[in-house]
Amino acid sequence: MKLKPHRLLAKVLVYGTLLLIAMVWTVPTFGLLVSSFRSADDVSRSGWWTVLQNPAEANLSLDNYRIVLGTAGDDPRLKAKIRAGQENINLLTSVVNSLTVTIPATVIPILIAAFAAYGFAWIRFPGRRPFFIGVVALLVVPLQISLIPILRDYLKLDLNGTFLGVWLAHTGFGLPLAIYLLYNYISSLPRDILESAFMDGASHFTIFMRLVLPLSLPALASFAIFQFLWVWNDLLVALVFLGARPEVEVLTQRLLGMLGTFGTDWHLLTAGAFVSMVLPLVVFFSLQRYFVRGLLAGSVKG
Amino acid sequence: MESLEVKKPGGLVQWLVTNLGRILVSLFIPAITFIVLWRTFIFMRDTSAPQWITAVVAIIWGVGGLAALFLLANWTIERLPVAWRVRMTPFVFVGPALAILAWYLFLPTLRTFYFSLFDKSGQFIGLENYVYAFTSQPMLESFRNNLIWLVVGTGLSVGFGLLIAILADRTHPRFETLIKALIFMPMAISMVGASVIWKFIYEFRPEGAVQIGLLNAIVVALGGKPQAWLILKPWNTLFLVAILIWLQTGYAMVIISAAIKGIQEELLEAARIDGANEVQVFFSIIIPTIRGTLVTVSTTIVIFTLKIFDIVLSMTGGNFGTQVIANEQYTQMFRAFNFGRGAAIAVVLLLAVVPVMWYNLRQFGRQTEAF
Known part of the structure; x- marks a missing residue:
C-alpha cells in the first residue's frame, strides 16, 4: 500500500513523537540500572552514558549488589572496595522485612473485603445502604488523618514497631477501595447461579467459599496487585508504625536512610534502588493485564 | 405495603x-x-x-x-x-x-x-493550632507548593497521558503495546526509588568538573553552566513535580486510552466523511465523549498529589522552599513531637478532599436508587 506524502509525514511524526516520549520515560531507569553495575570510581569519574560509547571498556560487575545485600563474605577483593560505614548495609534483611510486611498486608484485606463485598451484594440486612455509603465516603479520606490516633493506640497496646501493627494499618487503609472494587464485581455475578445454589439449600458461607470466591478470582487478582505494589512501595506507614530499627525496617526506609548517609555513593544507591524495584517490576509486568483492569474499575482511591 | x-x-x-x-x-x-x-x-x-x-x-x-x-x-x-x-x-x-x-x-x-485542640503539653488551646495551620510561614509555603504540585503535576500528567493515548491509538498494535508498557513502568516504582533515580539525574558538580548527572551533562554540552537544581529557588519544586509526572502519566494514559478505544468507530468515521479534520474530531468528538474519564483521572491524581510526601522527604527533606502539607505534618509529629499541630494539619488535608467525597456520594446515590 502506498501512502500519500502528507499521510506518510503524519505517520513519521506520530511514531517519532511516541518514540521520543518513551525514551525520556525510560532513560532515567536505564541510567540507574547501568550505574548499579559500575565501580565506585567509574561512577564518580564519568557519566553512565559513556558505557554506551565504549561498551568494550565498561567493566561491569555485580560487586555493588553484593555489597548492598551484605553477601560480600570474605572476598578480599570486595572487602577492599567497602569503605568505613558501608559494611552493614545488609539490604537482604530489609527484603525479608518487606516481604513479611507485604504478603499478609495484601492477603488480609482481600479476605476481609471479599466477605464484606459479598455481604453487601447478596445479603439483605438492616443498615446495609448507610454502611455501604460510609465505605464510599471513606474512599478518599487521607490516611494522614489516622496517624496520630492509631499511633496513640499502638503505644498503649505495645503494638508499635511490630509487623502486626503495620499489617492492620495497611488493612484499614486499603479496605475501602478493596470493598468497593470487589463489591462492583461480586454484585454483578449472574443472579441465577447464586439463586439456584440457594434453592439447593446452600448457606451463604458455602456459596461464598465454593462459588463466589472462585468466580471472583480476576477481581481478587486485580486488587491483590494494587495492594501489593502499594504496600511494597509505601514509606509513610512504615516510618510511622514500624519505626527506625534496622531489624524491622523495610526497603523503602533503608533506601531513604541510604540517601541520607551515602548521598554521593551513587554506585551503592543505584544498586540499592534497583534491589527495591526488582520484585514490583516483575509482578507488574507479568500481571499487567489484571492491574489495568483494577485501575479501570476503581479510579477513585484516596 | x-x-x-x-x-x-x-x-x-x-x-x-x-x-x-x-x-x-x-x-x-x-x-x-x-x-x-x-x-x-x-x-x-x-x-x-x-x-x-x-x-x-x-x-x-x-x-x-x-x-x-x-x-x-x-x-x-x-x-x-x-x-x-x-x-x-x-x-x-x-x-x-x-x-x-x-x-x-x-x-x-x-x-x-x-x-487538634490541644498543645504539646496537653493543654486545651482551642483553635490555636489552626492559626498555625493557616497562617504560619511553613504552612503558607506548603500551600503555595501544593498548589504548584496540583496544577502542574496533574495538568501535565493528564496532558501527556492524553497525548500519548491519542497518538498510540493510531499506531501498529504491537508498537502501541510496547510504548504504553514503557511509559506505564514507573507506576511499579516506589516514590523513594524514583527519588534515587531522579536525584542521580539532578546530581551537581561544580563548573569544570565532570558532570555525572544527566541534566547537568546536557546543560554543559549545550554550553550552559551546571546548576544545583534541587536548591535552585523557586524552580526546585518543579524539578520535584517532574518526578510525579514521570510516575503518574502512565496511569492517566491507561485510563484515557481505554476510554478512547470505547468511542464508537462510526461516530469518528461519520465526522471524517463530513469533512472534519483530525483536530476538529479531537476537540468536538473525542474530548466531549471522554470528559467524564478526564474528570475522574484528574480527581484521582489531585487526591494523590495533595498527600505528596515521599518525594519531598527523600529529595530535599522539605528544605530550600520545597515544603508541602503532608511533609510539614510529618515534621510536626516526628521532629517537633507536636501532635496537636500535626492533627490540625491532618484536618486541613481532610477538608481539602471533602468536595470529592461529596461528589462521590452524590454519584453513588444516583447510580444506585435501588441499592
Missing part, C-alpha cells in the same frame, strides 16, 4: 438482644484474631530464631489465623436456631470490615479533630 421490619411480641427486648448480638459478632473475629496474633508476636519477638523463619511463621499466622477465624465464626453461627442464624449471618460477613474501618478511618477523623 408491609414494612420489612416485622414487629414481633416483646419487640424491644428482641431488638436489643439482636443488635447486641450483631455487635458482638462484628467484634468477635477481629478481636480474637487480634489477641491470638498479638500473643504470638510477643512470643516471637522474644525468640532468637533466624529472621526468615520468624517471617514465614508470621505470615502463616497472620493469614491462616484470619481464615480460621472466619471458619470458626461460621461454624458457631450455623449452630444457632434458624431465626438467629438469619439475623447474624450478615454480620459475620460485613462486621469485621466495619469494625476495622471504624477503628482505622472513621473514629480517627473525630479523634484527630479532638487532638
Whole structure:
C-alpha cells in the first residue's frame, strides 16, 4: 500500500513523537540500572552514558549488589572496595522485612473485603445502604488523618514497631477501595447461579467459599496487585508504625536512610534502588493485564 | 405495603438482644484474631530464631489465623436456631470490615479533630493550632507548593497521558503495546526509588568538573553552566513535580486510552466523511465523549498529589522552599513531637478532599436508587 506524502509525514511524526516520549520515560531507569553495575570510581569519574560509547571498556560487575545485600563474605577483593560505614548495609534483611510486611498486608484485606463485598451484594440486612455509603465516603479520606490516633493506640497496646501493627494499618487503609472494587464485581455475578445454589439449600458461607470466591478470582487478582505494589512501595506507614530499627525496617526506609548517609555513593544507591524495584517490576509486568483492569474499575482511591 | 421490619411480641427486648448480638459478632473475629496474633508476636519477638523463619511463621499466622477465624465464626453461627442464624449471618460477613474501618478511618477523623485542640503539653488551646495551620510561614509555603504540585503535576500528567493515548491509538498494535508498557513502568516504582533515580539525574558538580548527572551533562554540552537544581529557588519544586509526572502519566494514559478505544468507530468515521479534520474530531468528538474519564483521572491524581510526601522527604527533606502539607505534618509529629499541630494539619488535608467525597456520594446515590 502506498501512502500519500502528507499521510506518510503524519505517520513519521506520530511514531517519532511516541518514540521520543518513551525514551525520556525510560532513560532515567536505564541510567540507574547501568550505574548499579559500575565501580565506585567509574561512577564518580564519568557519566553512565559513556558505557554506551565504549561498551568494550565498561567493566561491569555485580560487586555493588553484593555489597548492598551484605553477601560480600570474605572476598578480599570486595572487602577492599567497602569503605568505613558501608559494611552493614545488609539490604537482604530489609527484603525479608518487606516481604513479611507485604504478603499478609495484601492477603488480609482481600479476605476481609471479599466477605464484606459479598455481604453487601447478596445479603439483605438492616443498615446495609448507610454502611455501604460510609465505605464510599471513606474512599478518599487521607490516611494522614489516622496517624496520630492509631499511633496513640499502638503505644498503649505495645503494638508499635511490630509487623502486626503495620499489617492492620495497611488493612484499614486499603479496605475501602478493596470493598468497593470487589463489591462492583461480586454484585454483578449472574443472579441465577447464586439463586439456584440457594434453592439447593446452600448457606451463604458455602456459596461464598465454593462459588463466589472462585468466580471472583480476576477481581481478587486485580486488587491483590494494587495492594501489593502499594504496600511494597509505601514509606509513610512504615516510618510511622514500624519505626527506625534496622531489624524491622523495610526497603523503602533503608533506601531513604541510604540517601541520607551515602548521598554521593551513587554506585551503592543505584544498586540499592534497583534491589527495591526488582520484585514490583516483575509482578507488574507479568500481571499487567489484571492491574489495568483494577485501575479501570476503581479510579477513585484516596 | 408491609414494612420489612416485622414487629414481633416483646419487640424491644428482641431488638436489643439482636443488635447486641450483631455487635458482638462484628467484634468477635477481629478481636480474637487480634489477641491470638498479638500473643504470638510477643512470643516471637522474644525468640532468637533466624529472621526468615520468624517471617514465614508470621505470615502463616497472620493469614491462616484470619481464615480460621472466619471458619470458626461460621461454624458457631450455623449452630444457632434458624431465626438467629438469619439475623447474624450478615454480620459475620460485613462486621469485621466495619469494625476495622471504624477503628482505622472513621473514629480517627473525630479523634484527630479532638487532638487538634490541644498543645504539646496537653493543654486545651482551642483553635490555636489552626492559626498555625493557616497562617504560619511553613504552612503558607506548603500551600503555595501544593498548589504548584496540583496544577502542574496533574495538568501535565493528564496532558501527556492524553497525548500519548491519542497518538498510540493510531499506531501498529504491537508498537502501541510496547510504548504504553514503557511509559506505564514507573507506576511499579516506589516514590523513594524514583527519588534515587531522579536525584542521580539532578546530581551537581561544580563548573569544570565532570558532570555525572544527566541534566547537568546536557546543560554543559549545550554550553550552559551546571546548576544545583534541587536548591535552585523557586524552580526546585518543579524539578520535584517532574518526578510525579514521570510516575503518574502512565496511569492517566491507561485510563484515557481505554476510554478512547470505547468511542464508537462510526461516530469518528461519520465526522471524517463530513469533512472534519483530525483536530476538529479531537476537540468536538473525542474530548466531549471522554470528559467524564478526564474528570475522574484528574480527581484521582489531585487526591494523590495533595498527600505528596515521599518525594519531598527523600529529595530535599522539605528544605530550600520545597515544603508541602503532608511533609510539614510529618515534621510536626516526628521532629517537633507536636501532635496537636500535626492533627490540625491532618484536618486541613481532610477538608481539602471533602468536595470529592461529596461528589462521590452524590454519584453513588444516583447510580444506585435501588441499592
